[in-house]
Amino acid sequence: MSSLKRNDILALSEMDREEIDLILQTAESFREVSTREIKKVPALRGKTVVNLFFEPSTRTRTSFELAGKRLSADVINISSSGSSTAKGETLLDTARNIEAMSADFIIVRHASSGVPHFLARSLQSAVINAGDGANEHPSQGLLDLFTIKENKGTLEGLKVVIVGDILHGRVAHSDIHGLKKYGADIHLVGPPTLIPSGIEQWGVKVHYHLDQALSGADVIILLRLQLERQGGGYFPTLREYSQLYGLNRRRLALASSDVLVMHPGPINRGVEVTSEVADGLSSVILQQVSNGVAVRMALLFLLSGGKHV
Amino acid sequence: MSEQHKAILIQGARIIDPAHKRDEVGDVLVENGVIREIATSISRPEGSCRIIDAKGKVLTPGLIDLHCHVREPGFEYKETVATATASAAAGGFTSICCMPNTNPVNDNQSVTEFILEKAKTEGVVRVLPIGAITKGQKGQELAEIGELVKAGCVAISDDGLPVMNSQIMRQAMSYAKIFDVPVIDHCEDLNLTNNGVIFEGNVSTRLGLRGIPASSETVMVARDLSLAELTGARVHLAHISTAGSVHLIREAKRRGIVVTAETCPHYFSLTDEAVGCFNVNAKIKPPLAAERDRVEVLAGLADGTIDLIATDHAPHASDEKEQAMDCAPFGIIGLETALPLSLELVEKGVLTLPEVIQKLTSEPARVLGKDIGHLGIGGIADLTLIDLDVEWTVEAQEIISMSKNSPFIGRSMKGRVLSVIVGGKLIENPSLQKA
Numbered sequence: 001m002s003s004l005k006r007n008d009i010l011a012l013s014e015m016d017r018e019e020i021d022l023i024l025q026t027a028e029s030f031r032e033v034s035t036r037e038i039k040k041v042p043a044l045r046g047k048t049v050v051n052l053f054f055e056p057s058t059r060t061r062t063s064f065e066l067a068g069k070r071l072s073a074d075v076i077n078i079s080s081s082g083s084s085t086a087k088g089e090t091l092l093d094t095a096r097n098i099e100a101m102s103a104d105f106i107i108v109r110h111a112s113s114g115v116p117h118f119l120a121r122s123l124q125s126a127v128i129n130a131g132d133g134a135n136e137h138p139s140q141g142l143l144d145l146f147t148i149k150e151n152k153g154t155l156e157g158l159k160v161v162i163v164g165d166i167l168h169g170r171v172a173h174s175d176i177h178g179l180k181k182y183g184a185d186i187h188l189v190g191p192p193t194l195i196p197s198g199i200e201q202w203g204v205k206v207h208y209h210l211d212q213a214l215s216g217a218d219v220i221i222l223l224r225l226q227l228e229r230q231g232g233g234y235f236p237t238l239r240e241y242s243q244l245y246g247l248n249r250r251r252l253a254l255a256s257s258d259v260l261v262m263h264p265g266p267i268n269r270g271v272e273v274t275s276e277v278a279d280g281l282s283s284v285i286l287q288q289v290s291n292g293v294a295v296r297m298a299l300l301f302l303l304s305g306g307k308h309v
Numbered sequence: 310m311s312e313q314h315k316a317i318l319i320q321g322a323r324i325i326d327p328a329h330k331r332d333e334v335g336d337v338l339v340e341n342g343v344i345r346e347i348a349t350s351i352s353r354p355e356g357s358c359r360i361i362d363a364k365g366k367v368l369t370p371g372l373i374d375l376h377c378h379v380r381e382p383g384f385e386y387k388e389t390v391a392t393a394t395a396s397a398a399a400g401g402f403t404s405i406c407c408m409p410n411t412n413p414v415n416d417n418q419s420v421t422e423f424i425l426e427k428a429k430t431e432g433v434v435r436v437l438p439i440g441a442i443t444k445g446q447k448g449q450e451l452a453e454i455g456e457l458v459k460a461g462c463v464a465i466s467d468d469g470l471p472v473m474n475s476q477i478m479r480q481a482m483s484y485a486k487i488f489d490v491p492v493i494d495h496c497e498d499l500n501l502t503n504n505g506v507i508f509e510g511n512v513s514t515r516l517g518l519r520g521i522p523a524s525s526e527t528v529m530v531a532r533d534l535s536l537a538e539l540t541g542a543r544v545h546l547a548h549i550s551t552a553g554s555v556h557l558i559r560e561a562k563r564r565g566i567v568v569t570a571e572t573c574p575h576y577f578s579l580t581d582e583a584v585g586c587f588n589v590n591a592k593i594k595p596p597l598a599a600e601r602d603r604v605e606v607l608a609g610l611a612d613g614t615i616d617l618i619a620t621d622h623a624p625h626a627s628d629e630k631e632q633a634m635d636c637a638p639f640g641i642i643g644l645e646t647a648l649p650l651s652l653e654l655v656e657k658g659v660l661t662l663p664e665v666i667q668k669l670t671s672e673p674a675r676v677l678g679k680d681i682g683h684l685g686i687g688g689i690a691d692l693t694l695i696d697l698d699v700e701w702t703v704e705a706q707e708i709i710s711m712s713k714n715s716p717f718i719g720r721s722m723k724g725r726v727l728s729v730i731v732g733g734k735l736i737e738n739p740s741l742q743k744a
Binding site (some may be wrong): 090091092111112115118136196197198201 | 522635
């Protein structure tokens with residue numbers, strides 16, 4: 001396989017292993033670009049990338065922006081506070097106006113699940129989902145796969161423990177869909193109030209106690225806890241949450257000795273993870289960020305019709 | 310002599326009139342707005358009346374929809390009395406009951422009178438308004454129910470803004486007994502719904518959409534059954550969609566509690582799988598539920614736990630529906646597809662044809678306590694003529710309703726309304742002319 005089967009990147013649930021392999025291989029070859037003194041290749045010269053973000057984001061938006069720029073595309077950032085949506089324009093009208101200015105790529109983040117799918121159905125531009133509601137965050141899922149593969153050499157048969165808010169966790173959803181395609185043994189841990197109904201049917205195991213899930217873990221993916229969930233009745237206090245589900249040195253010792261600790265960021269230090277662990281030898285959190293640029297370069301490149309060589 | 314007053318002779322139809330247990334081939338003569346004669350063969354001199362050859366067709370009492378949204382006053386960009394009644398005629402309905410969530414809310418006699426005046430001047434079928442239970446549908450103070458009934462309301466309901474406070478609901482039920490009107494409840498615990506978008510289950514998990522648990526309905530069904538027992542009011546439960554609710558109602562009826570219940574064609578035809586990949590036209594309250602719920606709704610229809618079928622026709626403009634799933638309004642249209650979807654129950658062996666017609670005619674009439682929904686000599690001439698055999702596909706451009714928000718667009722249907730007669734006036738199905 002040398003090109004993608006699709007014009008948009010909406011969800012890992014709809015991609016097959018062959019396509020994901022192609023993206024990861026392409027990302028591998030782009031990673032070197034970011035280490036050059038002149039971090040630029042001309043692959044997307046003359047193309048326009050629009051970051052259309054209806055939710056605040058620093059990491060993902062910057063990562064897509066750098067990915068576009070390192071491929072020589074023109075990149076525009078639009079955030080909802082500064083856009084026409086504040087003036088009552090509909091979502092579709094906003095997107096159609098951007099497309100009318102000949103945007104080749106629209107990278108969209110929205111608090112509502114399904115918005116990228118809705119835009120992809122209505123627009124000619126390539127749409128990349130940069131996170132939709134509690135649905136998916138496919139580029140994050142891909143960079144997580146990339147980071148695990150880079151460190152472990154393989155994705156197959158690994159025991160991966162995903163901890164935290166699975167219910168609102170679009171990163172968890174994309175990670176699960178991606179990892180399942182490689183036969184990983186996936187364990188979800190969190191309070192029952194934050195575990196979505198029927199998720200066991202995805203072929204994952206669910207635990208309410210972190211200690212019970214960690215034994216022999218090869219990878220621990222911590223999810224960011226939206227601090228406003230406190231008060232939503234999902235758990236009593238951040239204090240109790242961190243006692244039950246926070247990763248610390250004692251718990252880390254229950255996992256495999258070469259375990260990877262991952263987090264999509266931004267970290268709530270002392271809630272999901274102690275600083276000691278987040279900054280420790282097992283942590284690959286900053287590697288994830290670096291790899292994110294390469295993975296997003298690969299997505300833009302492949303969607304523009306670029307053939308992997 | 311105007312078209313309205315000319316006699317109509319319908320010949321050779323299979324006449325199905327569940328209220329009188331009639332199912333036989335014969336002729337019906339309509340004169341001066343009433344049914345003059347029903348017999349095996351009626352002959353009249355040529356030119357004295359309009360003759361409809363109905364051989365091979367089915368003639369029933371005019372269908373009655375106990376639950377729809379006409380949107381006027383206030384939301385005329387979604388639907389009006391004129392377009393809703395035209396849509397009703399196309400679907401075979403000769404009477405429609407409209408919910409009070411207009412703007413202003415139908416919580417006082419002026420709004421009721423406005424709707425009835427519009428119906429008289431612009432409507433083509435009967436419009437029976439349902440008044441609000443509480444002022445502004447706010448769930449706090451009772452509306453002037455006596456005045457609403459006097460002005461022409463046939464029932465009371467806060468529908469989509471259900472009364473959460475059980476004490477106020479108890480008072481409403483007790484008070485409604487003075488006027489002997491049904492209290493219709495949309496059973497939903499808004500706290501359990503918690504801004505949910507679709508049914509809580511595999512599909513909501515797959516799509517990352519907030520789920521509405523089945524308990525959101527069943528908790529309120531349980532409350533209302535208990536209050537029905539306490540107050541002895543005429544309680545009617547709207548659009549039942551879950552297995553748990555069917556079980557509760559079945560048990561309550563077995564214990565002798567007086568209660569009636571409806572479901573809608575989408576709850577026995579679809580499940581949450583219809584949401585597919587964020588299909589906004591499958592976003593409804595209560596939400597399309599799981600297969601086990603659909604199966605139990607069918608069982609409830611078959612054993613009489615669910616008394617009748619209503620549409621919950623809820624038109625919304627396309628620019629309201631075409632947006633993020635979270636933001637799009639709840640509701641789908643249903644007047645023009647209810648009959649063929651209900652006829653599928655006959656093919657599936659769930660109900661007989663007379664039973665389907667009963668749930669669309671005499672049962673809603675019984676809930677309302679109105680002398681309609683049957684073919685009595687000297688009674689109001691509201692009739693529906695159906696071709697059971699015609700196969701057709703739902704096409705957006707052929708929909709008569711002003712709004713096109715239907716999950717059934719593109720679906721093939723069997724059975725279509727040819728015409729309705731409302732108070733002796735013949736209305737050909739407008740969508741057949743549009744096709």
